[in-house]
Amino acid sequence: MISSPTTATSVQTSLLSVRGLSVEFRTRTGIVQALENISFHINKGETLGIVGESGSGKSVLALAILGILDQAGYVTGGEILWSQDTATCDLLKLPEKRLRQLRGQELSMIFQNPRVALNSIRKVGKQLVDVLRCHSNLPRSRLKARALELLASVRIPDPQQRYDAYPYELSGGLCQRIMIALGLACSPQLLIADEPTTGLDVTTQATVMNLLKELATEQQMATVVITHDLALASEYCDRIIVMHAGHVVESAPTHLLFSQPRHPYTAKLIAATPEPHKGFEDLVPILGSLPDLRREDLPPCRFVGRCDRADETCQQEELVYRQVGGEHWVGCWYPLEE
């Protein structure tokens, strides 16, 4: 168990604040504790990165925030506070009808793999119009014009012609831009981008990420970028939280996280990432794998099995999430020295 930090002050200024969120999946083979006591916040207009290996719970977290977990998923604790102007509400307690209105309009998501997420037998323009019809107050006659505007805003050449294209007729980069246009259709306050560039080439990746960043700044939109690519997160995010096996292990402003990682897992992730100046010897693999989250006797720190600093304390004592610098939090008994 990680005990949550008490960040009373952050609640007023932040747009979204998740506190002590736990999610489990009840499956035939046991209960998977996918997220345990997750706390973080995101401010207006900020870009937050969530990084971690596959299976660390990044996508589950995004789905839990939007309230679209799959049937086996249950939120077992915590709150997700959404602040609008003066009012604050708990997304977990909102009725489904109200949540539906919020989704798409205020909170929006770009899903992994656009080819799968887009409807393959509907023209992309029509898909945009669908979103606008559900979530905006535009009159019917204006819908198509707005859809074309959106296509142009994500720098799609020749929007008039692309409006009538099916997803299979477009390249990966273009499909991803359609996804972004869908996500931004109603100028949301918060956009969650789940692996927005996986499967794209480096050149296309740079274009897509720059576009996302530009549009976010333009509309003063807060963005959550979920990725397993640390280097990518380091370039585009203001602040990063690192997840491992359903825990947040470290959270810090980007430059601090990479210059002075305090959690052993963060340091190992950085060491395992190939970089332009790194030789083969500098590439250190992380041994071991994520623990089985169905186990009932999970150690309080889920990194114990892969950590070289772990001892008795880590196996037994409840883990404390503590502040080691201004905005720098770490969930470890023996954080690395500065």
Added chain:
Amino acid sequence: MLQVTGLTKHFPVASAGWFSRGRQSQALYAVDGLSLTIRPGESVGLVGESGCGKSTLIRLISRLLEPTDGSIVFNGADIGQISVGKFAHSAERARLQMVFQDPSDSLNPRFTAFDTITEPIRRLGTQQDRSRLRQRATELAQQVGLPPELLSRFPHQLSGGQKARVGIARAIALNPTLLILDEPTSALDVSVQAVILHLLADLREQLNMSYLFVSHDLNVVRLLCDRILVMYLGKLVETGPVDDIFNRPQHPYTQALISAIPAFEANPHRIPLTGEPRSPINPSPHICRLYGRCPKGDEHCQQVAPTLQPVSDYHQVACHYPAPLS
């Protein structure tokens, strides 16, 4: 060891409508007059964006596709002449093996790890005896760091890293001299990727294989390869030793590609590639393929397509205005 000359693959594309059939034949130029050599023990990287013909090229070399034109000489035998069906049973097939992209998709879900690893031996090898097969499979599993007790498992019971190891063990089962690796680590997490890269480097040394390593992750290519081929829309635009390509890239496309690699330190000199690639369907032979996206493009590039020209001993560039970055 492998010598590819003027290799070309055109895919016929249906023309615009039902009634215009046969009026004008259109072809997609996936690989267009490409030549390359791989020496014994050498590791060559092939990079380029998706849709540039990388996969078609390796399918041609591994004889899964019939080329339109050109020759492929492997270990002295012109394998381009052997038909695809015959090649599947030929002796050269055993010497040339492939590690496929996403291991979850490329392993047969109904085959156990043992079945997968020994399949090439049963098809092409001489050892057919069950107990000898078991022994060889255990040996291979140890070689790639797969616990032998996992040999009886099916792909869905294995982790991503373990599946990647099974794919590699299958590929090296017949002691190939050339291993073609198609994005072997793109589906893996960084933690596992580092392990697999180390494994691949060790295996190359132990078994004295040549690699043709296809990837769009340039950081990975740089670690594993001696020489790099940069491909754009079916043609090679630059080739050279790793150091030359990374430190002194001459082609505008290579420069953009390298500058786009995300890094922990922000890159202030990023070169953007604007616009979409030109259509690969019936491209004009007189226009440089990068024209329209290239910051250096001018009228000359529209009239004469550049060909590969040496800039130093081993470094070749196909551009009218090659220049290192200032």
